Amino acid sequence: MAVAMTLVQMKVAILRHAIKGPQGATMSSAGVLGALLAAGTIYLAFLGGDWLAAAYAVWMLGWIIGPVFSGGDETLRPEFFAPLGLRQHRLAAGLLASAFVGVAPVVSLVALGGLVVAGAREGVVGALVALPAMVLQLAVFVLLSKVTVGLLGVALGSRVGAIGAGVINGVILAFLGQSWVFAVAFGQGGQIPEFVRYLPSGWGLLAVRGDYLALAAMAVLVVLLLAAWAALLARRTGRDRPSTRGRRPMRPATARQAVVAKELRTWTRDLVRNHLLTFALAYGVFFAGTPLVVGIPDMLPLAGPVFIAMAAAMTANSYGTDGTAHWLTLMTPGASDARGRQLAWLVTVGPVGVVVTVAFTMITGGPWPVILAVTPALLGGGAGLVLLVSVYGLVPGIDPRNRGGNPLRTSEDDGTQTGMAYLMLLLVACAAAPAMTAALLFGWWGVPVGVVTGVLWYWWFGLLAERRLTTKGPELLQLMRTGRRPGSGTSAFAMPKMSKPREAVVMVCVTLGAIPLIPQGVVAMVMTAEGQLRHSWFLATYMPPGLRWPTAVVMMLVGLAMYVTGFRLWHQAKKQAAHKAQEA
Structure with missing residues (x-):
């Protein structure tokens, strides 16, 4: 007692x-x-x-x-x-x-x-x-x-x-x-x-x-x-640390190849990454397959895109979870591992996402233009945003060697890390929005738009992340080591101080915004385009012919408005907190 x-x-x-x-x-x-x-x-x-x-x-x-x-x-x-x-x-x-x-x-x-x-x-x-x-x-x-x-x-x-x-x-x-x-x-x-x-x-x-x-x-x-x-x-x-098995030595010819080899080896050896990647895949497959219970196969083509988005969300804090290993990069003059990490993430997630997407879309027979346009945009956006969000909003993590008896505990601030995952889902969806819009409006012309935007996001976001690492590398390492951000005590994605009603609005917008955006908006558009009408809770499919597309568009706008409102309230409170800190 x-x-x-x-x-x-x-x-x-x-x-x-x-x-x-x-x-x-x-x-x-x-x-x-x-x-x-x-x-x-x-x-x-x-x-x-x-x-x-x-x-x-x-x-x-x-x-x-x-x-x-x-x-x-x-x-x-x-x-x-x-x-x-x-x-x-x-x-x-x-x-x-x-x-x-x-x-x-x-x-x-x-x-x-x-x-x-x-x-x-x-x-x-x-x-x-x-x-x-x-x-x-x-x-x-x-x-x-x-x-x-x-x-x-x-x-x-x-x-x-x-x-x-x-x-x-x-x-x-x-x-x-x-x-x-x-x-x-x-x-x-x-x-x-x-x-x-x-x-x-x-x-x-x-x-x-x-x-x-x-x-x-x-x-x-x-x-x-x-x-x-x-x-x-x-x-x-009472358990001891597991012993490591011998592996073939890595003999890369360039610094970027070394990063790719190191990351690919980490993806195969880090059991937490194995768990998160499998979790993302299972979530995508069963999220898209569950509507089959009520006879709706239309969401099956979304299995691959949902997996890619969830994989990006699960790995959004990649530098934070790797901990102080970043000092190896800092001690190598002229080296930056942003591009290598991007390529390793793409090699790990891309083939699985493409196979799942193609296989499940073949079952339903379409819509090919939308799916083939969205997939490359998601892959490029995910590969770029994973690095960009990680270096700009790094949440200090627990070094893998110090994770203790609960390997799932990778950060001391799990609330902020969860918020980062939600933000990543929104950002990846926004990265795919131009390609999806083009495919819905112009059919197959959306596919080259998806490829071009995917390449653009990959190159541009990776460039921004690389510059951030080059200019703020020591500060990021300090944050990883001590958990304290220079000039600030919180992460960039921490919930700033605001009134209770505003906090409630932010939580509701971030948590529920996906409902009008994805099922009532995106999925309803796909069903309307395929002629699948009067399905369960999809409002647009029950509307008269002239109101189906406008209803789906309005629902998408409502979802986007909820996310924008939540982000604006959060951003305003963040700016006010930073201003007060400077005055103090």
């Missing part, structure tokens, strides 16, 4: 200081968005049926896949307490108690308040049972997240495990991203599948409805998950 209270006090102290620092804006924005989702979940409790069980299943999936992006809650790392000689079950119990302190657990507990509503509908006993059910259900969510981090850490110790974990996480996130498909499928069937209520996320709901064995089952599951987590903690804090 003393260990748990001490760790809880440490977590509270850390969060209290974090709220006052640059992470405070991110935490408050996440809290606002989470509160909205929690309110929506509680509303479902008044509808009856299994809607609440389905909502809690989504919350559980969110806790499970969250570590894919953030590495999990690592405010208190198990490695910090290994020298104390604590028994693993005491350490696990203490860390579990501290894990209930934070924005995500509080928001989840509020969402679980729907159990009280559901229990009250059953009577006084149901309302009383809801209280322990809420605590046990939250413990299940938190422990599932912790066990997921531990299992991913074990999986990332081998290439097969890293690839398998990437596939599983990509599939889960793709299903969540296409949740409308399942909503339509459930609507067509008239009800949510019965198995949803029997998932661990639905056991609390079963308990308040009179099945008290579900309450006991949750308690047993908590104990089992705690034991599993303790075993994973023992493996994490």
